[in-house]
Amino acid sequence: MGNQSGPGKFGRRTVLQVAAAAGAAQLAPPFIISARGEETVKLGLDNPLTGVYAATGKNELTGCQLAVEQINAKGGILGRQAELLIEDSSSGDAGTAVQKARKLIDRDKVNFLLGNVNSGLSLAMAQVSNEKRILHIVPGGHTDAITGSTCHWNVFRVCNTTRMLTNAIAKSLMDRYGKKMYFITSDYAFGHTLQEGYDANLKQYGGTKLGEDLVPLGTTDFSSYLIKAQATKPDVLVFLANGDDLLNALKQAVQFGLDKRIHLAGANTELEVLEGLPPEARIGDWVAEWYHIQPGVPHVDEFVAAIKKKTGRVPTARTWFGFVGAWSCALAANKAKSLDALKMARALDGMELPPEVGLMPNTPFYRANQHQLIGSLYVGNAQAKGSAPDDLFHVAKVVNGKDVAGTVEESGCKMTWPA
Structure with missing residues (x-):
């Protein structure tokens, strides 16, 4: 990267x-x-x-x-x-x-x-x-x-x-861009639980899941997944990946011109990914988990x-x-x-x-x-240029984690302590 x-x-x-x-x-x-x-x-x-x-x-x-x-x-x-x-x-x-x-x-x-x-x-x-x-x-x-x-x-x-991440952004995506979504999802624990979180939000807010592709970790060619996603004509193409996988997927989505026809988004993004992208691919709505500009x-x-x-x-x-x-x-x-x-x-x-x-x-x-x-979670959009060369994310709102975390009971944790 x-x-x-x-x-x-x-x-x-x-x-x-x-x-x-x-x-x-x-x-x-x-x-x-x-x-x-x-x-x-x-x-x-x-x-x-x-x-x-x-x-x-x-x-x-x-x-x-x-x-x-x-x-x-x-x-x-x-x-x-x-x-x-x-x-x-x-x-x-x-x-x-x-x-x-x-x-x-x-x-x-x-x-x-x-x-x-x-x-x-x-x-x-x-x-x-x-x-x-x-x-x-x-x-x-x-x-x-x-x-x-x-x-x-x-x-x-x-x-x-992952549920905190999806709870912080899913409803706002549906409200702003539409409720028909297609997912490109990393095929391991991180991607699976992000997908479960989005599925729950779609059900809660009346959204539609047009399809989902599980993509192996380390995939470099996303062309077949992008072509398949485009054919379903979603309002939002959601990338549930991270690291080099997300970087490669976004690069190729822009090369295919999907950003001109479909809104691109996901759950969390990271500065490491944004730094590695060409300016034209620094797009879409995401959650940042911490940001270096916090006046x-x-x-x-x-x-x-x-x-x-x-x-x-x-x-x-x-x-x-x-x-x-x-x-x-x-x-x-x-x-x-x-x-x-x-x-x-x-x-x-x-x-x-x-x-x-x-x-x-x-x-x-x-x-x-x-x-x-x-x-805190920082919801906003990637940007090619901000207030400084390293300002690659616009924070639209700060979400209090308590508002999206659910309860301990809902998390499924049943803590057992040693005697």
Whole structure:
């Protein structure tokens, strides 16, 4: 995906230990002396650095890196320095993701597990983290089951559920453009639950589903799907995909001239995708899960400046996901005054994020007994040119996550805590 920010090249296993010398110098000397001899607190990130989701995975990594630097500059976790251990899960191989998770837990003895961008891999990793009783933060895997039907006491999620995404946009699309829709949907957990969300909204608001194509992850040629969709004459062609898949689908839809005859839209889009598209393909209505231009929201400009200093580029929603994920580990441990997973999960259960971490107009919080972060969603349209070269999304309205999340009961989560 062109022009993506990233931390550079990675080996098979990369270890980041941030000393944060500038920040540490401001701490009282007794703390520095005692902290130096302590074993580090380890955060294990098991996320894609190669494949379809490499760009989004690398940006989540950048957010984690900044968080670890800040955590260490502010005293660390329980007075000990934090260390980030990184594994490349690949973009679509659950076996690899599980193997890397076990390696981080069993061999590297991490205190926290983070990941994954891919919803299916997140589900597989959650089984491992629950078995091993380790606190697990999912920064960017959206499928509903993670904090729904297969929720676990030890698993927390930063990004929105797919149902929150579809609830935020589906009705407005039908009201503005028409109720006949055709869907091109990624054939794995993320796409499946997005489709279920749209299907529910169509039923609720009297829409019509003209058809649906399930497309394998990593598809590069969408021509047959686009021709089939065009023949049904929908009001809206809905793309339920992400990463390079969404980028390729939109490029080809514009090359076919579909944007001149059909409104193009979807659920969530990401700055990584918009950056990779030619200007003429930056079109359609979408949901952004975080955006770097938020006038008046405390600390957003500071976060943007810190990421630009590291990468030369503005942060994306993925950067924020990683940032919140790593900070959640420190917040849980420091509140619990323990690295015991159960005590930390209890501490994080229902917690509101501080403004310098939340970076949203609606204070994000982990909903009790579900562990889904509820914050803000940004509904609007992609744009070829905005107020700045990196302003590629126009926010038409900010939706409070509480208004589209449904209830814990509706999510299907029946949280069971250890004795």
